[in-house]
Structure formats: C-alpha cells, structure tokens
Amino acid sequence: MTSQTISGISDDALTHRLKTEGIVLEAFPFVFRIKSPLAIVREGLQAVYADYPVLPVDSTFVDFHVAVVSARRVPRPLCVFEVDGARPFTPLAAGEAFAFLEWGMNWCVTGYCHSFLTIHSAVLERAGRVLIMPAPPGSGKSTLCAALVLSGWRLLSDEMALLDTRTGLVVPSPRPISLKNKSIDIIRGRAPEAHFGPIAYDTMKGTVAHMRVPADSLARAREAALPAWVVFPQYKAEADASLALRSKATSLVQLADNSFNQTVMGRAGFEALARLIDSSDCYDFTYGRLDEAIEVFSNLPIPR
C-alpha cells in the first residue's frame, strides 16, 4: 500500500484540510495532527515535509493535536501555537508561524515524551554508529549538522536524541533542520538544490529557516542505532579544526546537563547515560571551516 504524502495533495486541498479537519502527519516516531488557516504554514509544510506520510484522520492514533492560528490582525498580525486547545506560549509575529509550529512540536516532545531519555543535541549516523553533538545555541551545532548531512551522514535529529534506556539505542526522529542567520546562506551555498521552508525574520533567535531532511534519512527513520561518538562542538571564526579526546566523567555530566528529562527518568536514565558514555569516545571539537570539519568527522575511528 502506498501512503499519501504532503506533496501528493494539491495546494487547494491542503489549504482546505488545514483549515478544517487538519492533516495527520507522521513524523516518526510521533504523529501530529496539524491545523492552521495560515498560508505560510501550508507553504512550510509543502517545502520541508513534502515526503512525510499523511495518514487518515479517523483511524490514526495522534500523539499531539497542534495548531497555529491567527491571534490578532491589527496593528501587527500575530499568530499563536496551540496544543490540544491550550496555548503554552505568548503570540509571535504572523511571519514566524511556521517556525512557531516547529518549536511547538519540539516542545510537545520534550514536555511529554518521558518514555525516552531526551538529550538536546544533533544526532547523525554513519556506518551504523551514532554521533551525538550536544551543544548550547551559538556553538554551530545545526550548521555542522546540516553540512554533515549534505556530505552523506544520515540525520537522526537536528534537535534531540531519543535514547531508549533499555536497549541503549538512539531512536531517529528526523525533522527539518533549523538554521539561523548566516548559516542559512552558508548551507544554501553548499547545496543549491536543498529545499528550505519560509524564512522567519527577527525571531528571538534571529532569522530562522528550516531545511528539508534528505530522502534517505527519512526513509530510514525506523532504524535505531548504537552511539559511538559524543562530540561537543564549538565554532570559532577562522579557527583550524581541532579534535581532542575529553574525559568521560565530565562528558557524562555535560550530557546530563543537556538532557531535558534526565531527572524524570531517575536512576534508569542516569545508568543509560553512563552506558552511552562508556561505549562512546568523547571529544571536544573546535572548528572555523566546514570542509575541514567534515574531513575530521569522516575520519572518526569507531570505538573498540
């Protein structure tokens, strides 16, 4: 059975469905029902979720019922994110509607999915092993993640690792890569064929745009994999690439700091993090040029 995708729905039909019953979007391992009367949301979905399955409204279990609706028209139009009728955030400029949807969807996962240990990080895979890059905003994590994806790494997530505490495997949750400010043009320059969603200007994070996930990463969304590398990246303009092993103890502490729900997961969560660090090599990585960074990552040895 071939399932329907967003790209298989006409503009008019999609507009109508988003305004009325909504669409049920499968972004493995989560299912979102999305409603929005705003054209920019429809355009964003078409641009970066083109190949995601759209499931039947009536016969699918939905994890999160979300919407971005208009909150005010004058003097400056605003929009607001809703999850199941509740509005957890204050309204934003209407031009940020699609970015708002993305942030809201991330919030649903970090706020309600304590069946996984969630770690704020970019997650990629090569040769069956997973690279986890936890990092604060401004460290160049997403830019590096996008560049690695364009050079053949499989994207598991640009935003968070979902660690199955029983198996120790990281479960993919591939969604569009969020790029900010200069990174948008840098990545566009490297991949003119990549698809981008609507650009949101002057957000709290600056200018934001989302890049579509490569077809291969999406097709393999159900393949969980074992971590091998935990790398803490730091962008420094013009710096030479430098990769240095770091202690496992401080890596564990910092990884726990980057976890959204390590305290919720209690002992099982801590032990799963410790096992992850035990079986991975941990590095600090400074870089100033993406090509050098890609080279370094392609030579990362698989831990014994």
Place this chain on the structure above:
Amino acid sequence: MSLPSIFVLARSVREPTSLLSLSVGEWDLLIRQGRNADLLGLIAAQCDATGVLDLVPAGPKMHLVSALNMALRQQIEVRREVQHIHRALVAAKVPLVLLKGAAYVVAGLPAGRGRLVSDVDILVPQDSLNEVESALMIHGWQSDGHSDYDQRYYRKWMHELPPMRHFKRGTSIDVHHAILPLTARLRPSSNKLLQAARPIGSNPEVKVLAPVDMVLHSATHLFHEGELQLGLRGLADLDRLLRDFGSSNGFWDCLVPRAVELELSRPLFYALRYARFLLSTPIPEAVLRSSAEAPGGRRNGLALAAMDALFLRALRPAHVTCSDRWTPLARSTLYLRGHWLRMPPLLLARHLGHQAFVALRPLPTE
C-alpha cells in the same frame, strides 16, 4: 440535557481492563482528556499494577509510560521533601500532618498511585504558626507572596500562609492552619482534625488525617474551591479514598456524623453525589440518604438542579471534547461561588476590586 460524554475516561479510571477493547479513536480521546485532566499517571499506574500496560498499543502506551515516569519521579521528590520538612518541624516541636497528594503518596494509599504531586500541603495548629514559619525559614524556605497586599490577604483572611519556596531546591510548601479560610461561612475545627490525625508507619511524628477526615478535607477542598480545572482529578482522589477506606470497618458509619460534627455535610453531600454520578463510586444507599438528610446536607430541588448543571460541567476535563456552550459560564459562576463562600460580601467586593486593579495595571518593566 445531555452533556459531552467522558465515559471512556471515567471507565478507564475504575476498570483498567476496559482499555484492552478501545478503538483507535477512543484511545486518542482518552489520552487527550486524561492528559488535560492530569489523570494519565493514575491510569498508567493501574495498568502497570494489573499487567494491562504491556498490552496497550504502542502509540498510547508511550504517553502512559511517560506520565507514569513523571509521577514516579515526583513521588520520590515528595518523599524526600517531606523528610526535609520533618527535620525543620522537629526543631519547632510541631508534629507534621500532611494533607492531599503528599499525604496519599507518603501514606502509600491507592489514591497516591500515579498521582502527580507538585507541592506539599501541611496542617499545623494556628497557635504554632509563627514557630512553624520561622522554623521553615531557618531551613531555607522563603515566602512567595510578593506584595504587601498578598501577605495581608493570606495572613488576615486565609487558612494558610502565603506559599513558601525553598531557596535551593525550588520546592514549594503550603502551610495550612485550617481547611477553610478564616472568613468562610463554615468553620470546621482544625483542632479536631489534628487530634484525630494518625501516624504513618513507624514514625509517630509524621501524620495524616484520619480516613473520614481525609475524605472530608478532599471534599471540602474540591467543592469550596472556585478553580475546577483539575476537578475530575479531585473527584478521582475521592473515588480512590472511598473505595479504599470503604472496605474497612466502621468507616461508612462514621462518615456522615463526622461531617455534621465538622460542619462539612454540604461538601460531603456533593462529593458523594458527583463521585457516584461521574465515576460510579460504590457508596452504600444508607450513607447517601443520611448525607442528604444531614443538617445542611442536600440542597432543595431547584438549587440542586442548578448545582448539578454547574458541577457536572466544571468537573469534566477542561477540554474541547467535554465542554458544551454553557461550560465557560459554569466555570466562571463556580469561580465566583468559590469566592462568595470564602468571604463576606463587602470583603469580597474589596478583594475582587483589588485583583481587577492589579490586573489592569501595566506590568513593571524588567
């Protein structure tokens, strides 16, 4: 008049095995309503205890496991927090009497299983309030009431101190010296409650209310409060307590007389009525009858019909699938009623006027 059904949710609270036959659409509704009503942890805990959890389809199971993990975590924290509070109160030589969620959890009652508990409520004698407050402050709790008005409002009129927060752990405690505001029309005796309180397990210094009093407090809290956003969870607490205590000797015989003694027959009447109506809580007919006939128990025909119309709406989860066009009106009416019950008219007018003034005033800039 038919109200939106919460049948699936209500049945899952009492019969976890009923979950095994849910359709996809019913699962979807259950998780949405249950999350909204803060009942997923309770449902998950029951599924876990009865072996049903492993048979739940993967989609909804994730949400149940998530809620269960969250509840288990909070319960660990509540237990530890109670130890900290106990240490502080030992210095003040005041016994620790836990109320509500913390009491259910620490006493290991079925009502505590899977329940979310974010802060600890305690009851202390009014004449040791100062000692308790300073003992807590010495041990790191600070008052959360910001304005002078808030401080005065709590201290002069309410039944509790302004919430206190621990400066390091961020945990919150509500110190009650009564179960209803000082200005309320009903004045249940706190001393009677404190005298009947019972130790938990081996430590004679950590106590909870006696079973009948625990039910009466839960009922009073639910049916005197104006905020019923989590009303169904409050009713589920009552359902658990009644099912649990109802099987022990003498409980049902004591319940109504104790309510009369504490001037709490009205909240008990509502509690029994709506728990049976919405959650099918098993209550002996004789108890229902005597709670209705107790002085100040049942309301008369028209007033009762009005209260039914209000409570049966407001006790449903605050979710679009269980609201009708009258639900917002029911909620705001009960909000006003909550205030009406807690203070005399002039004081109420003054308080609401102050709240409106604060709400309209521009926020201070950072």
